[in-house]
Structure formats: structure tokens, C-alpha cells
Amino acid sequence: MSIPDDLRIGVIGAGGRGRLARHSHKPGEGSRLVAGCDIVPAALESFREFAGDDVFTCEDYRELLDRDDIDAVFVTTPDYWHEEHALAALDAGKAVYLEKPMTITIDGCDRVLRKAHEKGVKLYLGHNMRHMSFVQKMKELIDSGAIGEVKAGWCRHFVAYGGDAYFKDWHADRSKATSMLLQKGAHDIDVLHWLCGGYSKRVTGFGNLSVYNQIQDRHDPAERGDASWHLENWPPLSQTGMNPVLDVEDLSMIMMNLDNGVLASYQQCHYSPDGWRNYTIIGTEGRIENFGDAPGNCVVRLWN
Structure with a gap:
């Protein structure tokens, strides 16, 4: 051959x-x-x-x-x-x-x-998160019928230490990024659609720039800014060198009505002290949820 x-x-x-x-x-x-x-x-x-x-x-x-x-x-x-x-x-x-x-x-x-x-x-x-081991395991269990017919799903995304990085370069500029919901939520909403077996047909949501706009220390527009993830960057309001243009949200919540009748929600926060994604899917015969999302630090639990 x-x-x-x-x-x-x-x-x-x-x-x-x-x-x-x-x-x-x-x-x-x-x-x-x-x-x-x-x-x-x-x-x-x-x-x-x-x-x-x-x-x-x-x-x-x-x-x-x-x-x-x-x-x-x-x-x-x-x-x-x-x-x-x-x-x-x-x-x-x-x-x-x-x-x-x-x-x-x-x-x-x-x-x-x-x-x-x-x-x-x-x-x-x-959309690489479909290939993450815990997401694949959740999909496998859902497809096996372990929780029955899916009726609801939600994701909470906690962006922890280092989450300020997105507010120190072009990501913070709405004209270049549209929103943090698009930048980060693109992953999670794709996973929710995949696990729930449908796509959103109606969406409502809210977002707010509630913390990082309070920081007045901004880097020079001619500089690129330090957008590296530094896990020691805490608390959020102590950060410096923010992007000169900072007009995207640091907190957002949306609700989705999928084309198969499933209801889903997504919440994202960029100033949480812990960092991980938590998915919960509920069906007619059970519930499945992950705790942690990193290799070696993740458990998928099933109740049915």
C-alpha cells in the first residue's frame, strides 16, 4: 500500500x-x-x-x-x-x-x-472544546440515554486569575472583538448546542462592564499591552496597564430557546477567584454535571 x-x-x-x-x-x-x-x-x-x-x-x-x-x-x-x-x-x-x-x-x-x-x-x-475528554464523556452518556430526553442545559464560565488579560489588548475594544460573549462564549454555546442536540432559535441576554472600567491605569495606545495570563493577578481592581479603549462587558448572562424545545442558559464572569466551566444537562430520567474541566482535575457526575 x-x-x-x-x-x-x-x-x-x-x-x-x-x-x-x-x-x-x-x-x-x-x-x-x-x-x-x-x-x-x-x-x-x-x-x-x-x-x-x-x-x-x-x-x-x-x-x-x-x-x-x-x-x-x-x-x-x-x-x-x-x-x-x-x-x-x-x-x-x-x-x-x-x-x-x-x-x-x-x-x-x-x-x-x-x-x-x-x-x-x-x-x-x-470549536476545539468538543474534543475535550470530559465533554466527550458527557456526550457519550447523554447519547446512551442515561438521562433520558434532554430538556434543559446551562453553563457557568468562571474566568479566574489572569482573566484581566482580555482587557489589556485588542480584546477590550468592541470595534475589534464585538464582545467577550463572542470571544469566550463561542466555545461554551457550541458545547451546549452539541450536548443538548439543537441550535438556538431565540436568544435574550444581558451584559455589563462592571469592574474593569473602574481601573484608570491604561497603557499607551502605541504599546501592545501585556495580555499574557498571569495567575498571580489578583484582585481584579488592583490591575494596571489596561487597554486605552475598554468597552466590552466583563459579565454576561444569556438564555436560549433551542429548535428542539430545550431551554439553555450561559453565564460568564471575568473576575472570579476560581477558573473553570461548569455544564449541567437535565433530562427526563436524570442529570449530568462536570466539576472542574482540566485533565486530572475533573469529575463528571451522573444522577439518574
């Missing part, structure tokens, strides 16, 4: 979240990184150190997409660049892994989906 050639992958946004693409670099085993693009020279240097000096690197994503030795592309740039980069990659006929959120507007999402359909090109959205 002949071994198929490796899928040749390019990365637009090789730094930061683009490091996730490195998991796909398995030369001779089915896929390898052949090109990387980033506007930060240090990110390209790190990419070459990992993938080898023979990989192609550039600062203009159009140079990467013009190459015919690339089969697929990771788009892992900041959210507000997703639409432009994804549309260009799909137009070039490249299969696309697009980090969530798809784009920061509904119209932008429609344009990306339309383009993928028109071009007949594969598009995969980075």
Missing part, C-alpha cells in the same frame, strides 16, 4: 494562537507545515526554528496564498482579521481551518460561509 503524500499546510498568523498549528506538523505521517505568515518578525523566527529553515515565511498573507505548494491553511490571526484572511484563502482554493469566532459580525460569517459553498472548499471552524 502506498503512503499518501503529506497535506501541505500554511499558517496565517504564525505567532500566538498560531502555535496550535504546530500539532499538525508530522512529516511523513500525513501533514506538515510548509509556510508561515506573520507581521511580527520574532513569530516567523520561532516558526522557522520549529518547522525548519526550508519553510517559506512572509509578512504578507497574499504571498502565502499565491503558492501552489500549499493545500490547506490555518487562519489564526486576531478575530478582526478572520473575515479578510478566510475569504482570501477560500478564494485561493485552500482548505481552511479558521479559529473561532468565524468573524466578528453576522454578515461577515454569512460571507465566509457563502464563499466556502461557492468554491466547494472545506472550511473547519476551531
